[in-house]
Amino acid sequence: MMHVPFDAGQSLLIGGRWEGATDTMAVVNPWSGEELGQVACATADHVERAVTSARAGAAAMRDLSTGERSRILHAAASALDGEAERFAAAITAETGKPIRAATREVARAVNTLRLSAEEAVRIAGETIAFDSVPGGEARSGHYLFEPLGVIAAITPFNDPLNLICHKLGPAFAAGNSVVLKPAEQAPLVAIMLARLLVAAGLPVGALNLLTGRGRDFGDALTGHPDVAMVSFTGGAGVGAAIARSAGVKRLAMELGGNGAVIVMDDADLGRAAAACAAGAFGAAGQNCIGVQRIYVHAAVHDAFRDALVAATMALRVGDPGDHATDVGPMICAVQAERILAWTNEAVADGAAVLTGGERAGTLVRPTLLADVPEQARVACDEAFGPVASLFRFGELDDAIDAANRADYAIHAAIFTASLRHARHAARRLRAAGVMINDSTDYRLDAMPFGGAGRGNMGREGVRFAVREMAQTKVICFHDA
Secondary structure: OOOOOOOOOOOEEEOOEEEOOOOEEEEEOOOOOOEEEEEEOOOHHHHHHHHHHHHHHHHHHHHOOHHHHHHHHHHHHHHHHHOHHHHHHHHHHHHOOOHHHHHHHHHHHHHHHHHHHHHHOOOOOEEEOHHHOOOOOOEEEEEEEEEOOEEEEEOOOOOOOHHHHHHHHHHHHOOOEEEEEOOOOOOHHHHHHHHHHHHOOOOOOOEEEOOOOHHHHHHHHHOOOOOOEEEEEOOHHHHHHHHHHHOOOEEEEEOOOOEEEEEOOOOOHHHHHHHHHHHHHHHHHOOOOOEEEEEEEOOOHHHHHHHHHHHHHOOOEOOOOOOOOOEOOOOOHHHHHHHHHHHHHHHHOOOEEEEOOOEEOOEEOOEEEEOOOOOOHHHHOOOOOOEEEEEEEOOHHHHHHHHOOOOEEOEEEEEOOOHHHHHHHHHHOOOOEEEEOOOOOOOOOOOOEOOEEOOOEOOEOHHHHHHHOEEEEEEEEEOO
């Protein structure tokens, strides 16, 4: 069981002080079912105080030099690196993510903070050629970037550390303050990170943390008139509710994906099968860029299917604390039941189970389906679980058209030895990123990242998120 080296009940950070609340909720290990601790449940009153604190924190952050912002972020990154083992254990305990994957997430989070520290000193504008048009000859000037103010950040459970860093790092680099609402299922890692950031020298009020149930205080936070921007990663339904409550303010939303992979007849089938298995079932499929639909050229369909089934069956499923484990539990029994129900629906409509399709508590065995009807939820919606479907195609454009049927996407991918095919697919696939000879489950934390299609807006990736969290100001001198 994870040892919590602090009073998790004092989980609300407001005005530089940790405090509790009348109501608390349990944080449960999804593998063992053990209670890891209790966290405070914030209310609308806590939101009001947190935003008031954040207004003062925003003024303090705005006054910090870019060099000091960078120093704080570098210090936090170094502290996190020094406690990597403890943070990885906490991620595994809260989410069921296998310890090897949790260790990689901590390393990525360190890099995200360092990238943010570097971007803090790169926020620079440009001179403007006011004299490029008649009447502007006596004018000169430039534009620069200024912080927005108070940012509300709402994060999911599947990458509970790195996705927080992708919001906090750029926000602080740009000179903003943040009110953070971490996932209900995984708030302990957020508390641990907040303590590191405060110790690194963040001004009082720059970071405020509210744990608890989003339904109790979410609207009060996202709709608060002093919140300048809401940055949200999560489901489309919650995203729509946030958009309604937020009103006229800046929004950045990543609302999920339905990753499509195309395997051409000239692809390296062993490489493609291994990548698709890892991309579909890592983090128990609870991954917005995970592989969900796989379109395989008819000439190699059966050979690829056999290779993918073998790669999937070779995955070690079980205790996430075991370094040999590849696939751990889902976040809770309710989500595991949902995935099995979706799988059974597809089977009832004619799909065939190639492997998997079984559940034991929160553990769902990696599941591959064939002959899945296009209207099945495992094909149409974001599965967010360990299930992937195989489809057969004859012409590349047919596969591209099928891949594009989902009304939202983040990444798509193609495996091919043909540069012509790769370029053609990259142009025509409607996704925010196209991976060539890689699964959809690849992300560099420095690259632009976000969704394409329904509801998705804005970009993460540190440099790009910094720009989302800043606004331009023009300075013009008129030489009289």
